[in-house]
């Protein structure tokens with residue numbers, strides 16, 4: 001069976017831990033799936049626009065007319081403005097629909113996801129839409145530590161948001177999260193004593209993404 005990987009990155013940095021980790025997953029996945037399809041999208045370097053009013057009209061039409069099949073969304077286009085909005089959505093959505101695995105490399109920004117990633121989610125999401133059957137892999141880097149039992153655990157609105165949204169709205173029951181933590185220890189002199197802990201976290205994340213990418217699924 002041929003398989004398709006959609007690979008997204010969202011860090012504003014070029015030299016980025018989440019980019020390195022998502023690339024490691026993609027390399028392992030492509031080695032394990034020689035005939036597989038691969039699409040890459042850099043949401044930071046090539047940002048998708050925020051949704052506009054015409055987009056909301058498409059969304060309202062789909063909801064009002066109980067259109068739940070993604071293949072029928074184009075029926076909602078009735079004006080030139082809506083056609084422009086749809087021309088942005090359509091390629092983004094096609095990439096997701098065609099994917100068996102959606103890989104997202106993302107930093108934590110302000111306890112959550114970067115606006116660049118949120119803009120992509122807003123563009124591709126419609127009411128009662130199902131992406132069930134796909135695996136979502138989120139590879140994240142964060143400056144602090146948010147693991148279970150840490151003082152900052154309740155502030156992790158990144159993994160929590162993505163997990164709840166993919167499961168609760170898209171009906172995705174196969175979502176995997178790998179986090180490299182404490183990267184601020186490399187920059188912030190006050191956190192210098194945590195550099196070894198960061199290195200361990202990064203190495204563990206790297207091993208995890210290589211193993212996940214190499215799974216012959």
Ligand SMILES: Cc1cc2nc3c(=O)[nH]c(=O)nc-3n(C[C@H](O)[C@H](O)[C@H](O)COP(=O)(O)O)c2cc1C
Nearest residue numbers: 011016017018107108109110111141142143144183
């Ligand atoms: C705008 C911005 C906001 C950030 N907010 C947080 C935050 O809320 N919590 C945190 O732990 N780190 C935060 N950081 C640190 C990043 O998560 C960290 O640098 C991470 O390694 C970024 O991923 P990258 O290396 O893939 O760019 C922030 C960094 C930036 C630039």
